[in-house]
Ligand SMILES: NC(=O)C1=CN([C@@H]2O[C@H](COP(=O)(O)OP(=O)(O)OC[C@H]3O[C@@H](n4cnc5c(N)ncnc54)[C@H](OP(=O)(O)O)[C@@H]3O)[C@@H](O)[C@H]2O)C=CC1
């Protein structure tokens with residue numbers, strides 16, 4: 001199996017490259033950069049952390065990739081796959097796209113939330129929303145990997161919404177992320193001086209993951225009208241913690257049982273025992289999503305805490321889950337990772 005990767009110089013691309021290097025089914029990895037840059041560049045020049053790695057970054061050339069590789073991963077900025085993926089889609093060549101370009105099936109919704117033209121409808125119709133625990137990528141050659149916040153939120157809400165255990169009008173998601181979620185480009189809001197010892201809310205009521213989450217929730221229960229979704233930047237590098245609230249008349253035991261049953265056969269979702277809530281350090285460095293559930297009978301409110309590593313379960317790790325599903329490899333192949341300790 002030969003894999004092509006575009007975007008190794010970005011945060012999720014460099015993590016994906018590390019995962020592909022230790023994947024048991026991957027024989028060779030070819031790295032590709034911008035199509036308009038005709039220069040071949042040594043990887044270590046672009047990303048000095050890869051000390052001793054002799055691999056070159058080549059100019060993107062779809063014909064070369066389709067002739068010499070078996071799959072292409074795009075870990076590229078928003079808008080890039082809309083421009084560059086067309087020849088692969090036309091040829092049904094397997095694409096795993098980490099960006100948001102092909103996640104929203106309705107082009108009008110895409111333009112409203114991303115403020116740019118959507119990919120062609122014919123191409124969108126070929127895309128598969130790869131929330132790995134609830135959709136199997138086998139047979140789908142264009143896989144749109146979910147967003148990081150969307151992954152943490154949907155995994156935290158799935159049992160409640162699918163089993164109608166909450167008031168569908170009452171969902172509130174307080175989502176928080178480390179700075180690597182914003183990618184490598186420096187901005188005033190992600191500058192060390194601004195993030196260190198600080199908390200910043202951003203994109204309030206206009207975050208691009210709101211329509212992506214709603215698209216999936218509506219499939220599970222069309223009675224969910226909207227969600228209140230708020231994002232906060234944390235002064236850490238990796239990790240997402242979602243604190244999710246909803247009104248419920250179920251008992252604590254029913255709620256815990258719903259989560260345990262939903263994820264019983266899922267190797268990457270760990271439902272903590274009743275009374276325990278997860279922390280970021282147990283998932284950072286891994287592909288796990290850890291979920292903790294608590295019920296307040298006084299306010300009739302269920303609290304779900306969902307934690308992931310945004311660059312793994314929220315990006316590169318889930319991309320490998322989709323890769324494994326597409327090619328029929330073991331679900332955990334290439335993903336046996338240990339959390340960073342202490
Ligand atoms: N960071 C995260 O936690 C998550 C990110 N995502 C999504 O994954 C994608 C990558 O994110 P992230 O790694 O954070 O982003 P970065 O900004 O860190 O990296 C973007 C990468 O895309 C490359 N790139 C940009 N334009 C082109 C182009 N025209 N042709 C080829 N390569 C190009 C960049 O190359 P160069 O540096 O040479 O310009 C760089 O390697 C984004 O779409 C993001 O929304 C999804 C889930 C989580």
Ligand SMILES: CC(=O)N[C@@H](CCC(=O)OP(=O)(O)O)C(=O)O
Nearest residue numbers: 099100147148149177178181182
């Ligand atoms: C901290 C931070 O800025 N996080 C990013 C997460 C983006 C992401 O997951 O990517 P997509 O654009 O592919 O959905 C944000 O909130 O926009």
